Amino acid sequence: MLAVAGLTGGLLLTSPQPASAANLIKNAGFETAGADGMPYCWEKSGWGDNDFTFEHTSDAHTGAKAMKVTLTRRVDGDRKALITESTECAPTVTPGKQYDLSLWYKTTTPDAAVTLFRHDTTAGWQYWTDLKTLEMQGSWTQATVRTPEAPAGTDRITWGVSVYGTGSATTDDYTMDQVPDVLPPATCTATADQCANGRWDVLPTQNPVRSMHSVVLNNGKVLLIAGSGNSEEQFNAGTFTSAVYDPANGSYKVIPTPKDMFCSGHVQLQDGRVLVMSGNKAYPVVGGHGYEGFKDSYVFDPVTETYSKTNDMNDGHWYPSATVMGNGDVLSFGGLREDSTGSVTAELFSEAEQQWQPLWKVNQTWSYWGLYPSMILMQDGRLFYSGSHVFGNNIPGTGAAIYDYDANTVTQIPGLQNKDQRDQSASVLLPPAQDQKVLTLGGGNIDSNPDGNRLTDVIDLKAANPSYVAGPPLPQGTVDLGNGPVAETGNQGKMYVSAVLLPDGKVLETGGALHNRADPVFESSLYDPAVNTFDPVAADPQARGYHSSSFLLPDGRVMSTGDNPGNGTWNHNVSIYTPPYLLKGARPTITSVIDTEWTYGDTQRITVDRPIAKAELIRPAAVTHSSDPNQRYVDLPLSVDGNNVDLNVTSNPNLAPPGWYMLFAVDANGVPSVAKWVHLQGPAALSASDASAHVHTFADDLTGKVTGQGKKRTSQKVPATVSGCDRHYGSINVCVPTAFPATVKKTTAARCTWLKANDYGRLKVNGKDDPLGLDPNNDGLACGKGDLKKRS
Numbered sequence: 126m127l128a129v130a131g132l133t134g135g136l137l138l139t140s141p142q143p144a145s146a147a148n149l150i151k152n153a154g155f156e157t158a159g160a161d162g163m164p165y166c167w168e169k170s171g172w173g174d175n176d177f178t179f180e181h182t183s184d185a186h187t188g189a190k191a192m193k194v195t196l197t198r199r200v201d202g203d204r205k206a207l208i209t210e211s212t213e214c215a216p217t218v219t220p221g222k223q224y225d226l227s228l229w230y231k232t233t234t235p236d237a238a239v240t241l242f243r244h245d246t247t248a249g250w251q252y253w254t255d256l257k258t259l260e261m262q263g264s265w266t267q268a269t270v271r272t273p274e275a276p277a278g279t280d281r282i283t284w285g286v287s288v289y290g291t292g293s294a295t296t297d298d299y300t301m302d303q304v305p306d307v308l309p310p311a312t313c314t315a316t317a318d319q320c321a322n323g324r325w326d327v328l329p330t331q332n333p334v335r336s337m338h339s340v341v342l343n344n345g346k347v348l349l350i351a352g353s354g355n356s357e358e359q360f361n362a363g364t365f366t367s368a369v370y371d372p373a374n375g376s377y378k379v380i381p382t383p384k385d386m387f388c389s390g391h392v393q394l395q396d397g398r399v400l401v402m403s404g405n406k407a408y409p410v411v412g413g414h415g416y417e418g419f420k421d422s423y424v425f426d427p428v429t430e431t432y433s434k435t436n437d438m439n440d441g442h443w444y445p446s447a448t449v450m451g452n453g454d455v456l457s458f459g460g461l462r463e464d465s466t467g468s469v470t471a472e473l474f475s476e477a478e479q480q481w482q483p484l485w486k487v488n489q490t491w492s493y494w495g496l497y498p499s500m501i502l503m504q505d506g507r508l509f510y511s512g513s514h515v516f517g518n519n520i521p522g523t524g525a526a527i528y529d530y531d532a533n534t535v536t537q538i539p540g541l542q543n544k545d546q547r548d549q550s551a552s553v554l555l556p557p558a559q560d561q562k563v564l565t566l567g568g569g570n571i572d573s574n575p576d577g578n579r580l581t582d583v584i585d586l587k588a589a590n591p592s593y594v595a596g597p598p599l600p601q602g603t604v605d606l607g608n609g610p611v612a613e614t615g616n617q618g619k620m621y622v623s624a625v626l627l628p629d630g631k632v633l634e635t636g637g638a639l640h641n642r643a644d645p646v647f648e649s650s651l652y653d654p655a656v657n658t659f660d661p662v663a664a665d666p667q668a669r670g671y672h673s674s675s676f677l678l679p680d681g682r683v684m685s686t687g688d689n690p691g692n693g694t695w696n697h698n699v700s701i702y703t704p705p706y707l708l709k710g711a712r713p714t715i716t717s718v719i720d721t722e723w724t725y726g727d728t729q730r731i732t733v734d735r736p737i738a739k740a741e742l743i744r745p746a747a748v749t750h751s752s753d754p755n756q757r758y759v760d761l762p763l764s765v766d767g768n769n770v771d772l773n774v775t776s777n778p779n780l781a782p783p784g785w786y787m788l789f790a791v792d793a794n795g796v797p798s799v800a801k802w803v804h805l806q807g808p809a810a811l812s813a814s815d816a817s818a819h820v821h822t823f824a825d826d827l828t829g830k831v832t833g834q835g836k837k838r839t840s841q842k843v844p845a846t847v848s849g850c851d852r853h854y855g856s857i858n859v860c861v862p863t864a865f866p867a868t869v870k871k872t873t874a875a876r877c878t879w880l881k882a883n884d885y886g887r888l889k890v891n892g893k894d895d896p897l898g899l900d901p902n903n904d905g906l907a908c909g910k911g912d913l914k915k916r917s
Contacts, residue, residue: 149216149224149301150208155181155190163206166214167192171287172822173202186229186265186297194286195293196234203289205240206296210250215281216301218243220274223304223738225765226256226284227269229297235261235726236290238776239270244281252587252821254559256762257773258726259286259294270773271304271763273557273739277655307736311709311794322662324703331697332686333377334366335359337672338389339686341745342427343397343785343802345679346371348380352387352404355672355689357857360385360408369430372678383432384421390445390460390497391747392755395453395476395783395806399425399747401432402457402472403442408857411891415465415845418443422474422481439484440470444496444515447747448754451506451778452476456530459494467493467841471530476783488533490834493841495520497752499552500528503586504561504779505823509538511552511563512582515750516847517572518545525584525593527824537829540593542580546570549671550580551624551751553632555654557741557760558780561586561823562654566634567599569620571641571849574864579618583657589826600661602648604639605668607882610647613639619646622751623675625683626743626758628789628797629706630654633662633683636669640866641849642691643883645670649702665700676746676753679787679800681707691850691860692885706795713737713798715790716768723805726776731790731801732768738793739763740772742786742805757781761788774805781805853896854907855888861897861907873898877908 151166159165162181169179176198185191192206208215218224226239239256257270275282284301286294313320335354341347347370353360365382389404401424406417418441423432442460445468449455453476462468473487474480494500498520499513512525520526523537524544541547550568554561563584569577581596599618603610619637627633635649645668650659665685669675672689673696682703688696714734723729731740742759759781764771770790775781787800846852850860861880865871869879876899880888888907890900899907906912 147302149303150299151214153299154188154297155192156188164190164192166209167206168209169204170207170285171202171204174200175202175204177204179204179206182295184295191295191297193293193295194288196288196291199289199291203287205285205287207242207285208283210242210244210283212281215244215283218275218279218282219303220277220279223274224272224282225269225302225304226272227267227300228286229265229267230259230286231263231265231295232259232261232292234288234290234292234294236292237286237288237294239268239284240287241272241282241284243276243279245278246280247278253282254760254762255287255776257728257764258776269764271765273760273762306793308793311796313708314710315708320705320708323705323708325663325665326701326703327667328375328699328701330375330377332368332370332699333379333697334368335689335695336368337387337674337687337689338391338749339674339676340391340393340399340747341676341678342399343393343745344427345373345802346427347684348399348425349686350382350386350389350391350401352382352385352389354695355387355858357408360405372680372684378430380430383423383434384419388444390442390447390457391749392447392449392455393745393747393784394424397427397785399427400447400455400474401425402438402447403445403460405443406441406463409845409852411852412894413845415843415847416443416461417441417463417465418461418468419463436480438472438481440468440472442468442472444750446494446498446500446754448500448502448508449782449784450502451782453783456500456508458500459496459498461496461843461847462840464840465843465845467495467843469493469838469841488530489837490533490535490832491836491838492535493520496847497750499752499754501552501554501563501754502779502782503527503824504777506531506779509563509586511565512541512544512547513550513552513565513568513752514547515549515752516849517548517570519547522830527827534831534833536827536831538584538591538593539829540584541565541582542593542595543578546575546578546580549620549622549751551622551634552754553624553626554757555632556626556630556758558757559760559775560654564596564624564632564652564654566624567619567622567637569640571862572864574641574862574866576617576866577620577637577639577646579616587823589822589824590828591824596657597659599634600648600650600659602646602664604644604646606644613646619648621670621673623669623673623685625675625677626756627677627704628681628741628743628791629795630758633675633702633704635665635675635702636673636685638670641862641864642671642689642860643862643866645688662705665702667698667700668696672750674748676748677743681789681797681799690883691862692883693856693858693860694884706797709794709796712796713790713792715788715798715801718788718801718803721801721803723774723803725774725778725805727774728764729772729774731770731772733770733790733798734768736792737763737770737790740770740788740790742781742788742803743800744784744786755782851897853891853894854899855885859885859888861885861888873901873912877913880908
């Protein structure tokens with residue numbers, strides 16, 4: 126965003142008025158004139174295709190002058206009068222501090238908002254966020270709002286009112302004051318180690334189902350979906366299960382499940398129900414087909430705790446993505462079809478029609494995105510494929526891309542490190558969503574089975590031509606290679622990473638394993654987006670590798686469940702992490718929420734029992750296989766009047782897609798309240814909002830390779846060993862790796878020793894082939910005594 130005109134000291138027509146002792150703004154009432162019809166220390170700014178005027182008007186709240194910005198025609202963009210972006214005029218700020226902004230205004234349009242920019246000492250001036258949507262007012266009205274904490278590296282800010290619809294906004298008498306520190310330092314309520322690193326507790330009651338899908342419901346309970354639970358016996362018996370866990374009392378209720386939802390996709394719909402798409406039609410057959418995905422789709426109702434069927438998808442999708450869009454629709458990509466080939470069909474579930482759309486109504490590029498591709502909704506409605514996926518190599522090219530559904534184009538994004546070793550890495554849209562930064566963590570590759578890595582990458586999707594840059598390496602923990610935990614060495618990291626957004630604005634990364642379904646890694650850390658660092662904390666004592674998941678509960682704790690090593694066993698133990706912020710003394714309490722039904726651009730009032738520093742909406746988890754592309758943390762700028770706090774809701778539904786959210790209030794020590802549930806409305810609210818006005822010019826100058834709609838095709842060929850398991854050995858729920866870790870010699874003795882150390886037990890050879898050389902005496906039993914004598 127570049128100002129189209131600016132003022133300097135040499136252009137002054139009269140002497141500047143000094144700011145008051147508290148007010149950090151010069152010429153806050155526009156009384157001192159400048160040049161080009163603008164007041165001293167104010168400049169014209171804006172972008173897009175529109176007709177506009179700036180008027181230094183005499184229609185003032187106090188004094189003789191005010192500022193009026195008018196749009197008479199608009200296709201896109203906005204216009205605004207901002208404090209001049211200069212060291213002379215832009216107010217100085219301190220990183221970590223907050224500021225109360227106030228102004229008086231009159232408007233003839235509902236499309237006006239307080240917009241904030243910041244000066245980064247390294248990157249220069251950049252858009253920060255929209256703070257507050259202004260209601261239409263025919264007489265002078267005061268608006269106040271509190272900024273988020275100034276990010277590290279910020280030395281100055283500028284702000285003003287943007288007009289992004291036809292009509293005008295007249296403003297006057299701006300003020301800006303630093304918010305005083307009001308809370309005493311936190312008080313530790315546990316041991317010093319726990320207060321620094323948090324605490325893990327293993328619950329006394331086990332998870333009754335082999336769940337690999339975890340969805341936090343809008344009543345605070347958790348839907349745990351297993352389907353067959355990666356068990357051939359349960360699949361053949363038609364035993365498909367789910368459970369609902371209630372954190373309030375620790376109970377589980379097993380739910381009848383109509384089909385094998387093992388490795389399905391899922392996402393919360395606007396009304397709080399859970400859309401579950403595809404699943405497992407068939408397990409692989411040695412010498413024949415691989416996994417097969419069915420076309421069926423279901424909706425789970427948290428009220429009745431039952432599944433009901435929707436219409437079918439156009440294609441099968443075992444391991445599909447699921448991303449909710451700003452209008453409530455769901456887009457889905459990737460996975461395996463009913464014939465085991467890769468699906469190249471994009472699918473769209475219509476929020477308005479409550480059904481999957483026929484193929485002719487869905488834009489197609491006929492691209493194969495792989496399995497569980499992480500597709501994150503950007504603030505302008507495009508999708509960012511982060512490079513996180515499941516099984517083997519990444520897609521061709523750079524391994525990351527921006528997908529524009531409306532334009533039907535894919536643009537490659539550079540910078541992702543070792544793009545073919547990001548199998549079961551994790552990706553998250555960092556807090557707050559308004560910053561549009563994405564973090565990827567760890568990963569491996571089940572085809573070549575190297576050590577899981579320590580790689581992290583961060584991308585700023587606000588940049589004109591965004592590119593990943595290397596982040597700090599993941600901290601190392603201990604790894605159990607079969608003889609108990611030992612310290613990781615060299616570049617050892619982990620795959621099967623879980624990443625959870627926390628209400629204090631940090632990210633908990635936890636769990637993982639060093640190799641394909643083996644060698645669990647015990648390590649957890651907190652990533653702080655503000656300073657781009659990891660802080661090691663207490664590690665989950667339970668193994669959390671393949672088919673594990675971790676997610677935020679409404680009380681601010683994190684729940685971790687599952688682990689399915691290659692020997693076919695399942696970890697039914699459940700762990701709960703209490704972060705350090707819950708050991709810092711009393712928590713703030715949201716004592717009332719005036720209205721739980723919210724719409725975009727709203728100002729919503731809550732009351733709290735003591736001062737808070739921030740509030741946010743966190744979308745409840747729907748996670749599987751390290752993947753939850755819908756996870757997001759949306760900042761709610763505050764307007765504070767004692768214990769009454771007005772929350773300013775974004776006008777952009779792409780930042781906070783419609784649905785139910787957990788509302789947290791957080792104090793200056795980072796201690797969160799227990800969440801309240803609020804419902805952000807979707808399509809009905811969008812008529813009063815133009816999301817494009819808040820897009821600005823992010824990612825608008827991409828230079829990567831662009832592809833459009835390709836030639837229509839049926840599918841992508843995928844090997845039957847896509848899951849990294851050689852089905853020539855053992856039962857279907859046992860995974861003998863197609864590639865052993867590099868430390869294991871390619872001999873019968875070495876491989877059999879590794880299998881024994883990992884508790885694989887007796888392995889029957891399926892068929893006559895022995896591709897891994899585990900049955901040299903051909904007696905149909907792998908790693909028998911005769912095999913070890915015959916070949917070492």
